[in-house]
Amino acid sequence: MRLLDRMSLATDQHFVFAPLSTWMQLTTLLEGARGTTLQEMKKVTHMFRSKCNRRNQRKIMNELKQDIYPQMNMSSAIVLDSAYDIKHNYLDEVKYGGVRIFVVDFDEPQKAAARINEYLFDSSSMEEMMFPQDFQHTTVLTADAGYFMSEWKTPFQTIQTEVSPFYDEKNFEIGKVNLMRQTGVFSMTTIPTIKATVLELKCSDRISMLLFLPVEGASIYQVYESLMNIRLQSIIMRLERDRRKDVDVYLPRFEIVTDVDNLPELLYDMGVKKMFYPRTADFHGMSDYKLFVSMVQQKSRIEVTEGGVVANFVPQMLISGQNYKTFKANRPFAFMVVDRTTELILFAGMYSQPSLY
Incomplete structure (x- = not known):
């Protein structure tokens, strides 16, 4: 609710947002975080349970996404640079968490952007949201796209x-x-x-x-x-x-379509700070190299008829x-x-x- 409250202030009180998608992305990143980066993310996501319980929770989220399709869909992606030797145990841990992990070559940004957009918008009929320039001077990107189309148990006439x-x-x-x-x-x-x-x-x-x-x-x-x-x-x-x-x-x-590209600012205000800076981010559970998150964005659409x-x-x-x-x-x-x-x-x-x- 804190994130939704900040969204209302940032959008002139006319928006749609999928908080579950952002939460799932943060909890997936959390599995690779360490030190104070991990503590910040745990505090905001309230993920203080054991790794076994977190794994079960992600499984429930993944099953939910399957149950609600096609009336609504949430496609979440975390994009990692293949040059940084992403650890296989991390990829195995988050494989079934409802967030798709892409390990791509950031030196081929056009190919990478096309691949991510194809996944995000395969069934949402919205415009692309990831571009080749997004892959410059970064190591971790996150994006998600979601839609809801009303289908009432008792339809309006x-x-x-x-x-x-x-x-x-x-x-x-x-x-x-x-x-x-x-x-x-x-x-x-x-x-x-x-x-x-x-x-x-x-x-x-x-x-x-x-x-x-x-x-x-x-x-x-x-x-x-x-x-x-x-x-x-x-x-x-x-x-x-x-x-x-x-x-x-x-x-x-x-119909409301909201493109949120200031999520890092909103998350920063809530206390998630260190993961956005190369000097302070600690994702050694993902890679032995220095990783940091530079982009968190979401595009959501709701249609009520x-x-x-x-x-x-x-x-x-x-x-x-x-x-x-x-x-x-x-x-x-x-x-x-x-x-x-x-x-x-x-x-x-x-x-x-x-x-x-």
Whole structure:
């Protein structure tokens, strides 16, 4: 949550980010770190368990990535220079951790960049993110690309989507959106400690999108700031404890693509510092030579649509009555795509810049 909070400040509160991918990259690098570099990374990733437990945790993450494909995908890569004799025991240790390790010749940057981009964007339909010049004066690069495409257990009906105003936090209209709508039984609760009403939209038995709409008088940034003081498990338990309700749901149809190239700055602010400097980085678990990380970047994409049209259209389910609650995201809101099984945040972000998508 600390990293997401910093992302909100760096992106004008309109972004999507895959925190799990960055965490997996850091824990994979951690296995080759030593000394104070290792201690910094352990503190930020909370990886204080034994190597056996860490190995099991990475195995769970890898299985998760396979289970959620193709609705969403996260392709993470760590790129190492073959000139530095990368240790085979390190490569064996992290082989099944969900992050692909590439050992390539940095003296052939065009070939190396093409290979990494082919892996990152094989199924994400996004532009390349690694270029030949990235391989100059460096030894370790990391990059990941991820996408989420909504596929609801209960789809929205396209016939209900209408062009509607979108407002800022002072209730001034700032644009138009295609506002989707559906009425049904959902888990929804208001949590005073985070100053937001939370709605759960299920994508599958395992994956859900949580929507956070600030209560009156609260800003979307205040919601994100407050989320640092509550565990995801507590939010899920609160949703399960409160009875499911009849809710009239309004949600913009949208796409957000975020290219994050300042992750080193964000990680530095959180306490991961030494791995970015040749003089202080200690990765002797990877190589007997001096290695340091010079680039950490991520490109994420989220697409939220009606999720398909079902044939068994039931008109009465789309008629609101007096007993229906309303969740209308026609003003800035936050979202998280979560795995209920592991209680992990797969994607998260904010929506505050309206457009007709």
